[in-house]
Amino acid sequence: xxTYITRRILLMFPTLLGMMAVVFFIMKAAPGxxxxxxxxxxxxxxxxxxxxxTAYLSRRxxxxxxxxxxxxxxxxxxSPIGFRTSSEVVADPKELARATEMLQSADHLLKHLxxxxxxxxxxxxxxxxxxxxxxxxxxxxxxxxxxxxxxxWLVRMDTLDEDDLSVTAAPPPPPAPVPDVNKPETxxxxxxPTTEQINQQFVAxxxxxxxxxxxxxxxxxxxxxxxxxxxxxxxxxxxxxxKVPDLGESxxxxxxxxxxxxxxxxxxxxxxxxxxxxxYSLALATGVYAAKFRGKSFDMVSGVLLLALWSIPVxxxxxMLQGLLANKDGGVQWFPTSGLHSLNADQMAFxxxxxxxxxxxxxxxxxxxxxxxxxxxxxSYGSVAFVSKLTRGAILENSMSDFVRTARAKGVSSNHVLxxxxxxxxxxxxxxxxxxxxxxxxxxxxxxxxxxSIEGMGKLAIESIMFKDQETVMxxxxxxxxxxxxxxxxxxxxxxxxxxxxxxx
Amino acid sequence: xxxxxxxxxxxxxxxxxKPARSVVRRVLGDTFMRWGARVGLAWIALxxxxxxxxxxxASSHPIAMKVNGQWESPLLRHLSAIDVVLLxxxxxxxxxxxxxxxEASHRVKLWIVIxxxxxxxxxxxxxxPDLVVYxxxxxxxxxxxxxxxxxxxxxxxxxxxxxxxxxxLRPEGPSWASTIDQETGKQRWSSGHxxxxxxxxxxxxxxxxxxxxxxxxxxxxxxxIAITIGIIIGGLMGYFAGIVDLIGMRLVEIFEFIxxxxxxxxxxxxxxxxxxxxxPGVKIQRLYMIMVIIGLxxxxxxxxxxxxxxxxxxxxxxxVAARACGLPLYSILFKHMLPNGVTPILVAASFxxxxxxxxxxxxxxxxxxxIEEPSWGQALNQAAKGSSFIWWIALFPGLAIFLTVFSYNxxxxxxxxxxxxHTQRLNRG
Numbered sequence: 001x002x003t004y005i006t007r008r009i010l011l012m013f014p015t016l017l018g019m020m021a022v023v024f025f026i027m028k029a030a031p032g033x034x035x036x037x038x039x040x041x042x043x044x045x046x047x048x049x050x051x052x053x054t055a056y057l058s059r060r061x062x063x064x065x066x067x068x069x070x071x072x073x074x075x076x077x078x079s080p081i082g083f084r085t086s087s088e089v090v091a092d093p094k095e096l097a098r099a100t101e102m103l104q105s106a107d108h109l110l111k112h113l114x115x116x117x118x119x120x121x122x123x124x125x126x127x128x129x130x131x132x133x134x135x136x137x138x139x140x141x142x143x144x145x146x147x148x149x150x151x152x153w154l155v156r157m158d159t160l161d162e163d164d165l166s167v168t169a170a171p172p173p174p175p176a177p178v179p180d181v182n183k184p185e186t187x188x189x190x191x192x193p194t195t196e197q198i199n200q201q202f203v204a205x206x207x208x209x210x211x212x213x214x215x216x217x218x219x220x221x222x223x224x225x226x227x228x229x230x231x232x233x234x235x236x237x238x239x240x241x242x243k244v245p246d247l248g249e250s251x252x253x254x255x256x257x258x259x260x261x262x263x264x265x266x267x268x269x270x271x272x273x274x275x276x277x278x279x280y281s282l283a284l285a286t287g288v289y290a291a292k293f294r295g296k297s298f299d300m301v302s303g304v305l306l307l308a309l310w311s312i313p314v315x316x317x318x319x320m321l322q323g324l325l326a327n328k329d330g331g332v333q334w335f336p337t338s339g340l341h342s343l344n345a346d347q348m349a350f351x352x353x354x355x356x357x358x359x360x361x362x363x364x365x366x367x368x369x370x371x372x373x374x375x376x377x378x379x380s381y382g383s384v385a386f387v388s389k390l391t392r393g394a395i396l397e398n399s400m401s402d403f404v405r406t407a408r409a410k411g412v413s414s415n416h417v418l419x420x421x422x423x424x425x426x427x428x429x430x431x432x433x434x435x436x437x438x439x440x441x442x443x444x445x446x447x448x449x450x451x452x453s454i455e456g457m458g459k460l461a462i463e464s465i466m467f468k469d470q471e472t473v474m475x476x477x478x479x480x481x482x483x484x485x486x487x488x489x490x491x492x493x494x495x496x497x498x499x500x501x502x503x504x505x
Numbered sequence: 506x507x508x509x510x511x512x513x514x515x516x517x518x519x520x521x522x523k524p525a526r527s528v529v530r531r532v533l534g535d536t537f538m539r540w541g542a543r544v545g546l547a548w549i550a551l552x553x554x555x556x557x558x559x560x561x562x563a564s565s566h567p568i569a570m571k572v573n574g575q576w577e578s579p580l581l582r583h584l585s586a587i588d589v590v591l592l593x594x595x596x597x598x599x600x601x602x603x604x605x606x607x608e609a610s611h612r613v614k615l616w617i618v619i620x621x622x623x624x625x626x627x628x629x630x631x632x633x634p635d636l637v638v639y640x641x642x643x644x645x646x647x648x649x650x651x652x653x654x655x656x657x658x659x660x661x662x663x664x665x666x667x668x669x670x671x672x673x674l675r676p677e678g679p680s681w682a683s684t685i686d687q688e689t690g691k692q693r694w695s696s697g698h699x700x701x702x703x704x705x706x707x708x709x710x711x712x713x714x715x716x717x718x719x720x721x722x723x724x725x726x727x728x729x730i731a732i733t734i735g736i737i738i739g740g741l742m743g744y745f746a747g748i749v750d751l752i753g754m755r756l757v758e759i760f761e762f763i764x765x766x767x768x769x770x771x772x773x774x775x776x777x778x779x780x781x782x783x784x785p786g787v788k789i790q791r792l793y794m795i796m797v798i799i800g801l802x803x804x805x806x807x808x809x810x811x812x813x814x815x816x817x818x819x820x821x822x823x824x825v826a827a828r829a830c831g832l833p834l835y836s837i838l839f840k841h842m843l844p845n846g847v848t849p850i851l852v853a854a855s856f857x858x859x860x861x862x863x864x865x866x867x868x869x870x871x872x873x874x875x876i877e878e879p880s881w882g883q884a885l886n887q888a889a890k891g892s893s894f895i896w897w898i899a900l901f902p903g904l905a906i907f908l909t910v911f912s913y914n915x916x917x918x919x920x921x922x923x924x925x926x927h928t929q930r931l932n933r934g
Contacts, residue, residue, distance in 0.1 A: 011755065018759040023771065030775030031782055304541070307918060311911035313863055315870045315885055316903030323894035329691070443764035447867060451889060461767060462871065465774045473771065477763065484762040 001496065008492065012485045019481045020474065021071065027470055028067045074474065078245045247478075248471035250464070257475040260460060265479070267340065268445050268456035274372065275380035276437070280430075283384045287391025292418060294396060303389075310385035314444060318378050318451035326374060338453035340371050378448045383437060390433055394426035401425075428499050435491030439484040528848055535923035542919035545912035549721075552909065556718035557595045560588050563659035563711035565639035570654040572645075579642070580657070582634065586627040591718075593623040639665040659699060661708035663715040663879040691893050701897035704887045709897065712879035713905050719880055720909060723796055723865040724858040730800025731861075732854055735807025740838045742808065743815020743846075750812070757812075760805035769864055772798045773873040791875055795868065799861045810853055814846030848924045855917030859910040866906050881906045 058064045062073060076082040247257040286306070290299045326335040336342065341364075352363040362370070398404060399422050407417045445458030453459075457476060464472035536542045555562065566579040597619045601612045639662060645651045695702050700710040742753035760768075773795065780788040789797075818824055819842075827841045868874040869882030870889070881902045888899035 014755050015758045015762065018755060019763050022759060022763065023768075026768075026771055027775060307914055308907075308911055311859070311907055311914050313866060313903065313906045313910065315867055315882065315889075316899075316907060319885060319889045319899045320903065323888070323896065323899050327894050329893050439762055439764050443766040446764075446766055446770075447871075450871065462770060465767075465770050466873075468775060477767070480764060480767070481762050 005489070005493065008489055012489070016478075016481050016485060017075075020075070020478060023474065023477045024071050024074065025067065027468070027473065028070070030468070074248075078247060078474075078478065080245050081240070081242055083240055247475040250472050251469045252464075252467045252472075253469075257472050260472065261457070261475060261479060264455060264457040264460045267454060268449070268458060271372070271375055271379055271445060271448070271454070271456065275376045276383070276434075278376065279380040279383035280387060282380075283387035284391055286384075287388040288395060288418070288423060290388070291392045291395035291399070294392075299392075303392075306385040306388050309381055310389075312381070314378055314382065314447045315451070317381065318374075318448060321374050321378065322451065335374050336371050340368055340454055342367050342371075375448050375452045375454060378451070379444050382444070387430065387433065390429060391426065394429050395422055398422045398425045428495065431491055431494050431498060435487045438487035439480065528844065529851070532848060532851060532920065532923050536916065536919045539919040539922070541915040545915035545919075548908055548912040549916075552717045552721055553595075555714045556721050557591045559715050559718055560584060560657075562657055563661060563663070563708070563714045564657045565642065565660060565662040565665045567642060567651075567654045567656050567660075570642070571652045572650060574652075583637065584631070585633055586624075586631040589627040589631050590620075590624045593627070594620050597623075637662075659708060659711050659714070661698070661711045663712040664707060664877070665711075666705050666707050692891075692895050694897065700901045701895075703884060703898055704891055704895070709884065709901060712884060713881065713901060716879040716881050716884070716902075717905070719792060719875065719878060720862050720865065720906075722792070723799065724862045724909075724913070726796045727799030727803070727861040727864075728854055728857045730797060731803035731857060732807050732850060734800065734804035736811050736839075736843065736850070738804065739808030739811030740815055740843065743812040744819055744834075744838060744842070746816060746819065750816075753808070753812070757805045757808050760802065761809075765802050765860075766864065766867060768802045769798055769868060770871070770873060772802075773868055779876060792878065795865060795874065799864055803857060803861065807850060807853055807857070810849045811846060814849060815842055818842050818846055852917050852921045852924060855913050855920055859913035859917070862906065862909055862913070 062070055065073070247261070249255065250257055250260060253260065286302055290302050293299050322337060325332055326337045327333055328337055342348075348361060348364040348367060350364050352361065352366050354360055395418075399418075404417060404421055407421050408414070412421075445456055446462050447458070448454070449456045449458040450462055457479070460472065461476045463469075464476065537546060560566075560580065560583075561568070564580055564583075566583045568580045569576055569578045597616055601607075601616055604612065607615070642651070642654075646654060692702075692704065695706075698708050698710065700708075700713065703709050703712065738753055738756065742750045742757075776782070776794065779791055781791060781794050782788050815838075824837065824842060827837045832841075865874060865880070866882030866885070869880040870886045872883075872886055874880055874882055884898065884902035885906070888895060888902070891898070
């Protein structure tokens with residue numbers, strides 16, 4: 001048994017790896033640049049700026065690397081055992097202090113920026129772009145968990161656009177602050193090369209913009225600092241370590257994916273944990289009843305009705321229930337149309353009670369229950385039909401077996417035979433089915449949550465897919481994959497525990 | 506082969522005097538003895554008729570009309586190549602199934618030849634006018650230019666939106682405003698449309714009838730692709746067992762653990778547009794992409810079934826004998842083992858078609874499916890997206906999906922009972 005479980009656990013890893021690879025490579029095979037999608041939210045911009053920002057974003061998220069390398073980096077990031085990256089190198093307090101000072105002086109320079117001494121500013125800023133600073137900045141970002149605080153100047157730089165620069169430069173147009181920017185010495189040693197090619201290309205870009213659009217060149221140099229502090233963290237193969245898995249940051253919402261999952265998973269789990277027991281209890285009752293009266297009218301009618309119930313598409317059931325029982329305009333409105341809470345749920349007491357004026361109020365718990373009725377019905381009716389048919393089949397199968405005949409022959413009452421002998425043995429296949437239901441939970445939740453506007457994992461999944469939010473898609477797949485794999489394993493173990501005849505070698 | 510098959514499925518049967526029938530034939534025969542399967546089959550036959558004769562049932566083009574004393578048929582002129590191919594294939598199938606004199610394998614070959622030739626000819630030569638102005642028929646009829654006209658039973662094409670704007674063109678006719686209730690601002694039931702209009706003021710019945718073609722195609726082709734992949738992978742796994750099985754099972758698990766809907770959504774969302782590029786350099790129509798994707802994501806369960814069957818069969822005498830004769834691998838796998846292990850696939854396929862149809866409907870419902878073509882899920886999407894609940898837009902498309910899925914499930918259930926003699930015994934009580 002132990003050998004079997006160990007084997008199963010070991011086999012889980014290639015399966016999970018394969019799942020993630022399938023999802024990752026489908027995303028990467030898709031046409032369209034992720035950077036473009038990210039930029040689409042930032043409104044109109046000029047071709048030059050768009051190009052620069054696209055290049056910047058691809059570098060920041062490592063999208064310019066080969067797909068297989070990207071996948072490897074992602075795996076390293078989520079794995080609890082992996083290699084450290086250059087952004088995780090520890091800095092001492094002295095270094096931190098120096099970095100703060102340097103950042104402040106850079107900030108000062110940037111504030112008093114005008115176009116005449118643009119080149120000197122560029123040089124000044126670039127001179128800070130040394131190895132130490134990059135490392136320390138990264139450390140600071142890590143320590144505070146809020147890069148925007150520490151790197152306020154970087155943010156300001158990000159919002160500083162060409163208009164601001166040209167206002168200070170007005171009225172005379174900039175003469176030609178090109179020559180210094182053009183000199184490779186001022187920029188080349190500044191840029192920490194990751195690969196020679198990227199570096200050369202970057203230098204070429206900066207040179208070109210230095211000639212045509214100096215402010216943009218400066219901006220690029222500073223963005224480069226951001227690149228180095230956020231995105232271009234190199235994997236240090238010399239430092240394997242145990243670490244906290246990092247699911248990354250959502251592209252579209254600019255939030256850690258873990259936070260988003262922590263908000264949504266409880267909601268989806270709540271929905272499913274309510275509907276599964278409901279479905280199972282209803283299904284067991286009808287299944288046993290149908291098997292008891294097999295061939296009779298109840299069995300016939302319930303058989304057809306359950307098949308029909310199973311065939312009702314969730315999308316239709318959701319729309320009809322919403323339209324018929326939660327109709328906002330004019331129709332019957334017994335249930336709320338969408339969401340999990342009423343608008344004023346924050347002010348409610350937890351349990352139903354009388355408030356100060358003696359008015360009855362439902363309270364937070366009942367309010368949520370009221371909101372949950374329709375979604376839970378939508379999620380569970382399919383499983384009711386499915387499990388019920390299975391129960392009926394299993395009970396019929398067992399009622400033919402020898403031990404049931406023996407029990408009857410001994411004169412055990414028929415109800416006792418049904419519940420103590422047949423039913424308990426019939427539960428075995430239901431254990432396996434419970435595991436198979438887990439992967440379909442997320443699928444079902446996707447539809448139900450999007451119909452009823454519930455902010456659960458299913459809705460998160462569909463939104464992240466629609467916005468091509470790579471990190472979130474991967475995280476949701478990983479979570480649902482792990483859930484499914486564990487469910488299968490637990491089902492196997494339960495099966496062995498419940499049925500002593502099953503022996504895994 | 507067929508005698509072996511019969512022995513396989515009925516090991517206890519005494520030698521019978523009846524001529525040997527293949528397992529599939531016997532199972533299908535038993536299945537369609539049951540009323541559930543018959544009801545299901547009837548609905549699907551109706552859908553097939555809708556799919557084939559859709560343009561003749563619902564179209565804004567008159568079947569025939571008399572202009573300036575001359576009869577012409579705009580409907581025939583506007584038939585697309587696919588319409589023509591479907592009609593030819595349907596006619597061929599009908600005729601060939603009646604010609605019992607010819608041997609079955611010859612009939613299948615003949616059918617394939619005719620289907621291929623007709624599609625090549627139709628796509629090469631059948632052209633349709635680019636510009637379609639449905640309103641022109643009604644205008645010309647009102648102007649007295651068209652003296653007599655023979656329309657289809659539902660005289661609206663699925664994308665004929667202009668009907669209720671004729672108030673603009675002809676002041677005496679009902680205007681767009683008349684379809685909106687003045688008091689509540691809700692869309693009103695518009696008379697003259699069997700199942701009402703959708704929110705774009707297109708005829709709902711017409712759209713549903715034309716969408717049946719897409720649903721059937723997605724169901725059949727998507728499932729066929731899935732079964733083909735499943736049989737090949739599952740067959741190899743079951744035949745070779747050992748390390749091939751171990752690796753194959755991981756592959757199966759991978760596709761079982763990722764929720765199918767999730768994978769589908771990802772493909773569809775990441776390859777947008779009318780002609781997405783699934784493989785670099787190859788652009789295919791969105792409908793075909795959805796079929797391919799349903800096939801690519803749904804094969805795992807078929808592979809599991811086939812693997813189990815083949816693991817059971819691989820040490821049986823007839824397989825050992827085939828191997829000893831030095832038959833090539835594909836012959837052992839697909840000519841000897843497959844016919845004996847195919848029955849569980851039949852049940853799974855029936856449920857599979859149902860779930861493929863559901864998948865397409867769900868994709869369209871979420872706004873990720875077909876863009877221009879009518880589809881049941883898309884119609885349901887309108888009901889969900891609209892500002893108010895319009896019962897006919899929600900009811901009829903959903904009913905169509907439900908009835909189709911129910912039909913396939915009824916057939917699947919009947920197949921299961923027919924295949925498994927054990928259940929037959931149990932059901933009789």
